[in-house]
Amino acid sequence: MIPSQNETPEARLATCRERIDELDRRLVALLNERTAVVECIGQIKKEAQLPVYEPKREDAVYANIKANNHGPLPDDAVQRIFERIMDEMRKIQKERMVLK
């Protein structure tokens, strides 16, 4: 992952940053795919009059991400990132589906 030691630090940083930008584009695409599924869930819940907020399901989401986290990001950091992701998506589900 570390670029060639023969390059200047600036050139090595530039290579790393291109890689970050590419990873971020893929992250944005996945986050939007996830949002589309969350909207679908909101629609199903609205039709079936089920509650938006289900703490048990949220626990299952955290269990899944931790079981599949092989680092270097620590579990607690992954959890905090997903808390933000789920918070943003819960907002969208509530706003768009106009559930209680």
Next chain:
Amino acid sequence: MIPSQNETPEARLATCRERIDELDRRLVALLNERTAVVECIGQIKKEAQLPVYEPKREDAVYANIKANNHGPLPDDAVQRIFERIMDEMRKIQKERMVLK
């Protein structure tokens, strides 16, 4: 994306949740790939005695994610998620590289 209307709401929710779990595993893998590159950046900065925090670079990261956000997630929600991601990774960079 919405599962068959012939299925019960519970079965349709289960299908959506399997999809979410799969997307989350891919998100965790990408977040860890990103962390590995951030660690590499930390190493380069340490060797070259460059500062960890570079606001201009952070602005470039936000510009990249917004330019590549095609929804349904709004730009401000993507930005808030990335603020958390970058905050967690900055912490790791500081802790592991023991930079000022």
